[in-house]
Amino acid sequence: MGLKVGTARSYQTQGIILKQTKLGEFDKIVIIYTPEFGKLSAVAKGACRPKSKLGGNVEPLTHSLMLLAKGRNLDIVTQSQTITGFLALKSDLWRMACGLYILELIDSFTVEGGENRPLFDLLLDILNQLSEPDSNETILRYFELHLLHYLGYR
Template identity: 30%
Template sequence: MPTYPADAIVLRRLDYGEADRILTLLTREHGKLAAIAKGARRAKARMANSLDLFARSQMMLAKGRNLDVVAQAERRGDVRNISGDFQRTAYACLVAEVADKVLEERHPVDDVFELVVATIERLNVPERSPRAESIWFVMRILELLGYQPQLVSCASCGEPLPEAACWFSPLLGGALCGRCGAHDQAGSPVSVNGLKVLRVMAAGDGMLYDRLRLKDDLLQEVEAALEAQLEYHLDRRLKSLDFIRSMRH
């Protein structure tokens, strides 16, 4: 069978048969694809460590009739701080689920692979807040998909937004002035500090964002706005987000 290389991350895996696994992979070169790892569940499987959930590996894939086959896999990087932490695992599942839902089979979207790699690496750093890293990822994926929220002028009437508390509407795609927000029932309130944080994120200033010390109530505002916008544009509830929300309460 002809083979081809792939820089890949394991987004999902499903046990199949007695010892195999079917993997959903995100690759730099080919986008999202499915492949089977034969014998991966055997105790002495040589590739087992390279096929862990969220692991990044340099792979050789062989063309198959229905599914391509993982012929070789060499592990790159480390996810032990994710796999050993319940909360970090939950947020990594969100990253993987979003990547899975936004990509079609073998149709790569510019920069999505790099964003997922960077987010998984940051989630693996114990000193970093998984909540802060997760919501930064959500803002960036909205940007890559062309759905970055409108935060400078009202998403309804177009008037410039003052430095004041406002209302965020997923349906209209951004922040609303006080007058327009009074008529919106589906959004969530955003404080003046919440609006400032959203604007820092939208500007892509990662260094400034890393210096922010976001308290839980401020994180909750930003999460409510961006997660609702993501689910609105995906037109579905995300299972990982439902689970994360249950953990927050």
């Protein structure tokens, strides 16, 4: 079940939602970390509507496959499909706090448009490890060290 690929003005990517901000009554601005484009911002129109198809697919701590259309200022999420919802991570307060901490670090330490495939892979791997029942705080230290390494700090 894939997404319908559009024209040259649209593109498909997978990404992890780092953050969301409400825009008006029904829309959201989402910050997404992708393997091809690094961090990017996009508008999810109508995502706050009760029957929106985008709603749960553009929440933080969600790995989604998205179809985006090029916009004047911000790109627009036209379709989204959840790949991994990290439900085990979201159902435990400690794990969710750790996951949100990791997303905040990625958002703070990266700039828009800075492609970094190894960092995306690390982020996805760490979120999967945090979802495991035997995960502990050592995973956070591992992530912090590797984040600094992938960003060029020695």
